Amino acid sequence: MGNKIEFRSTSDNTWVMRITADRKIEVNEDVDVTFAAQKVLDAMQGLLTLQRTWFGLDPEEQSEMWDKAEKRQAYQGVPALAALIQEVEAKLKEKNE
Numbered sequence: 001m002g003n004k005i006e007f008r009s010t011s012d013n014t015w016v017m018r019i020t021a022d023r024k025i026e027v028n029e030d031v032d033v034t035f036a037a038q039k040v041l042d043a044m045q046g047l048l049t050l051q052r053t054w055f056g057l058d059p060e061e062q063s064e065m066w067d068k069a070e071k072r073q074a075y076q077g078v079p080a081l082a083a084l085i086q087e088v089e090a091k092l093k094e095k096n097e
Contacts, residue, residue: 007039055095057088065091 006018009031017027017036027036057065069084 007036007043009039052096055092057091057095061091 004018004020006015008015014030015028016031016039017025019025027033065084065087068087069081
């Protein structure tokens, strides 16, 4: 069988649940399903509680973008707002990668 992800018992190292290479979930027939589910939750707990720090625009970046928007607004109207939204989105994406 190709690549797979296995969740194993810490007491005797037998597999409890696995995800096969063809993306099927299998539970060892000798293992209680509730126990298998708990093993998966325990293994994933770190991912479930993982929190990323969000980086917003600092006051200087906000001011810079506002100035650009005011200059564009004088001659572009609505397209200036769309451009500002795209710039803000790009900047936030860059800061939060």
